[in-house]
Amino acid sequence: MLVSVTQQRGRARRDRGMRASEPLLPPAGRAPGEDDRDLVGDLYRAHALALVRVAKLLVGDQASAEDVVQDVFLNLHRRLPGLSDRDQVLPYLRAAVVNQSRSLLRKRRRAVLRRAQHEPPAASAEAAAMLGEDRRAVLRAVARLPRRGREVLILRYYLGLPDDQIAATLAVSAGTVRSTASRAIATLARELKEER
DSSP states (O other): OOOOHHHHHHHOTTOOSOOTTSOSSOOOOOOTTOOHHHHHHHHHHHHHHHHHHHHHHHHSOHHHHHHHHHHHHHHHHHHGGGOSOGGGHHHHHHHHHHHHHHHHHHHHHHHHHHSOOOOOOOOOHHHHHHSOHHHHHHHHHHHHSOHHHHHHHIIIIISOOOHHHHHHHHTSOHHHHHHHHHHHHHHHHHHHHHHO
């Protein structure tokens, strides 16, 4: 049985994201031929919270991020019998979360173009009070970055992925990752300096 991300929070407070050094699949002495549902459930319990955090940074709100991750795991469940290399499941999940987040953002842009503009939902007063002004400034600056720059910085600094894994996740070269990160950091520094 899959547990919701909200239920996971109590169990996974120590988990601050998926690091490259973590095992790709949860350690379990599974006999060959055991149900794929168990594998997907174990992966969900081990990695869903960190994937939701990544998706939230990409799409901007918790509910949409949870939907993105849930859809990714549902697709994994459907495609798992056809996967030839089970060691590639976690990179598949990361790439799928990034791609689903992109799709969601495209849908949102199309929806905005079809109807009258409105103000985006503001953070609650409690949440705004809890965040420091510096952190809000950085998050605003990151949100203004181009999509690829934002994705590279999130994967590099939030998940701690090396450039080659970021390149594989985004389907670009490692050189593109390095140059994109450099430009994004320079843009952030310039914007944050201007705000002060």
